[in-house]
Amino acid sequence: MAGKKAKQRFSIAERRRKVAALYADHVDQAIIAQQLDVNPATISRDVAFIEAEWMVRSLVALDMRKARELAELDEIELDAATGYSISKNTRFLAIRLQCKERRARLLGLDAPARSALDLTGNVGLGLLSADDLVKARQDAEQWEQETFGGSPTSDPGA
Numbered sequence: 001m002a003g004k005k006a007k008q009r010f011s012i013a014e015r016r017r018k019v020a021a022l023y024a025d026h027v028d029q030a031i032i033a034q035q036l037d038v039n040p041a042t043i044s045r046d047v048a049f050i051e052a053e054w055m056v057r058s059l060v061a062l063d064m065r066k067a068r069e070l071a072e073l074d075e076i077e078l079d080a081a082t083g084y085s086i087s088k089n090t091r092f093l094a095i096r097l098q099c100k101e102r103r104a105r106l107l108g109l110d111a112p113a114r115s116a117l118d119l120t121g122n123v124g125l126g127l128l129s130a131d132d133l134v135k136a137r138q139d140a141e142q143w144e145q146e147t148f149g150g151s152p153t154s155d156p157g158a
Contacts, residue, residue, distance in 0.1 A: 019046045045144070052137045066106055073099045073106075 015036060022032045029047060033040040077099040084092035104110050 016046050016050060019043060020050045023047055023050065048140070049137075052140070056134060056137070069106055070103060073103050 015038070018036060019032055022035070023029070027035075029043045030040055033043045036043070077096050080092040080095035080099065083089065084096070
């Protein structure tokens with residue numbers, strides 16, 4: 001039984017890799033469904049899953065980039081603080097202030113984040129955190145399991 005589920009998960013993962021490659025090449029979902037000989041609804045679910053994965057990965061990459069920038073700002077600010085304590089030259093204070101301003105912009109501390117709706121009434125994905133996206137993915141998988149039964153990655157349309 002466990003072997004069958006593992007095979008099924010592997011099959012779904014393989015199909016999703018193919019769907020992702022075709023979708024990234026701007027192939028229409030209906031054509032992808034024909035090429036892979038699966039139901040278009042299956043491709044639609046695969047694309048939703050893939051897009052959520054891409055979004056999470058891009059947010060993680062963005063967070064890593066921010067962390068690197070923040071670490072560099074910390075180093076520059078420490079150097080400036082040391083320079084000021086030794087020389088009492090106020091240009092080092094200006095550098096520290098620039099570091100603090102840049103850090104505040106990176107962290108979004110300058111203005112409160114506002115929830116905005118686009119013209120279709122959807123909340124923009126840029127306003128969601130990585131945790132929000134992971135939770136949305138988990139909710140979608142739970143819904144899929146409750147709706148179609150089986151494991152969270154089971155796919156009755158395959």
